[in-house]
Amino acid sequence: MLRPTRLRSTKIPSNQSPKSCILRPRFYSKAPLATGHELSVLITGGSRGIGLAIAKQFAQHPNVHTSIVGRDESTLRSATQSIADSSKTAENPNNQPKNVQHSYIVGDVTSREFWESLSRRDFSRATISESSSSATASGWDVVVNAAGVSKTGVFARQTAHAIEHVFQTNLMGTTWACRYMIPAMLKRARSLRVSIDSGNHPGMCIVNVSSLLGLKGGTGSAAYAASKAGVLGLTRALAAEYGPLGLRINALVPGYVETAMTDAMDPKARDLALQSIPLKRFGTVDEIASAAVFLATNRYANNCVLNLDGGLSAT
Numbered sequence: 353m354l355r356p357t358r359l360r361s362t363k364i365p366s367n368q369s370p371k372s373c374i375l376r377p378r379f380y381s382k383a384p385l386a387t388g389h390e391l392s393v394l395i396t397g398g399s400r401g402i403g404l405a406i407a408k409q410f411a412q413h414p415n416v417h418t419s420i421v422g423r424d425e426s427t428l429r430s431a432t433q434s435i436a437d438s439s440k441t442a443e444n445p446n447n448q449p450k451n452v453q454h455s456y457i458v459g460d461v462t463s464r465e466f467w468e469s470l471s472r473r474d475f476s477r478a479t480i481s482e483s484s485s486s487a488t489a490s491g492w493d494v495v496v497n498a499a500g501v502s503k504t505g506v507f508a509r510q511t512a513h514a515i516e517h518v519f520q521t522n523l524m525g526t527t528w529a530c531r532y533m534i535p536a537m538l539k540r541a542r543s544l545r546v547s548i549d550s551g552n553h554p555g556m557c558i559v560n561v562s563s564l565l566g567l568k569g570g571t572g573s574a575a576y577a578a579s580k581a582g583v584l585g586l587t588r589a590l591a592a593e594y595g596p597l598g599l600r601i602n603a604l605v606p607g608y609v610e611t612a613m614t615d616a617m618d619p620k621a622r623d624l625a626l627q628s629i630p631l632k633r634f635g636t637v638d639e640i641a642s643a644a645v646f647l648a649t650n651r652y653a654n655n656c657v658l659n660l661d662g663g664l665s666a667t
């Protein structure tokens with residue numbers, strides 16, 4: 353069953369009241385990503401793990417707005433605060449851009465209605481501050497589909513509900529995001545006069561987070577592997593279909609990464625995984641996040657399927 357959609361974004365006043373959400377970091381350490389353009393980035397699964405790290409790396413750049421999506425408002429609120437905090441630096445105190453905001457949207461990626469209303473920027477059921485409307489109401493240039501779940505176990509013993517949940521989140525969540533955000537992004541590109549030939553904008557881009565398990569077998573992960581293989585198929589087909597329209601679609605293929613997802617691994621399975629990785633360690637979320645920024649901003653990256661697995665794919 354689809355959950356009711358709830359979009360929520362509230363404002364953080366300058367006096368830092370507890371009802372904070374729209375955050376204005378004061379100082380930035382890096383150059384703008386796209387000179388002359390502000391870039392709006394929507395990141396599902398941005399409340400923790402890989403998605404949060406991706407949001408933080410985008411937020412290092414002074415002209416980037418981030419909007420993170422997850423199901424739990426209190427986690428999203430503190431993640432949004434940490435995104436704004438991480439983008440501050442004392443190194444460049446005078447470089448204070450205008451109107452850079454970070455916000456969150458409470459929603460379930462498995463809900464088709466959620467994506468439909470987001471693509472129309474229908475926030476009728478949302479609490480949106482006036483100052484946040486420029487970041488969210490004008491749409492997004494980059495969409496990163498990082499929300500995902502993993503349920504491990506012998507396939508024939510997994511419940512139908514567990515299998516469905518994995519497919520609904522990993523594959524259908526990404527599919528609905530692409531289905532509804534692509535028309536919205538193309539419309540935004542037309543309104544911004546952004547094209548693949550544009551000199552100062554990286555162009556519209558979707559980054560889908562797949563998994564090495566979608567390419568390489570592994571016991572106990574059949575539904576997860578199938579859902580992530582589906583994400584790669586979706587990425588390839590869409591890259592061919594929308595590349596000519598100036599919308600790039602790319603995929604990240606992480607191996608094992610240190611997050612809550614891998615914290616939940618059985619210790620024996622973890623040891624076995626560590627032994628098989630040529631670099632003998634799991635990746636960090638920052639190592640994955642920098643690749644997401646690369647895919648979103650490299651204007652020749654389309655159907656770029658980038659594996660970051662410490663060499664596990666070679667074994």
Ligand SMILES: NC(=O)c1ccc[n+]([C@@H]2O[C@H](COP(=O)([O-])OP(=O)(O)OC[C@H]3O[C@@H](n4cnc5c(N)ncnc54)[C@H](OP(=O)(O)O)[C@@H]3O)[C@@H](O)[C@H]2O)c1
Binds near residue numbers: 401427499500501562
């Ligand atoms: N960690 C790894 O080793 C690894 C390896 C390969 C690929 N990946 C992929 O990388 C992505 C991120 O993984 P992670 O390790 O960072 O996972 P994580 O720490 O468990 O975070 C998962 C994120 O997805 C969100 N989420 C889950 N279901 C959702 C739903 N129905 N609607 C909206 N948001 C939802 C969670 O927020 P809420 O629960 O609060 O909604 C959370 O923000 C996933 O797609 C995963 O499959 C991870």
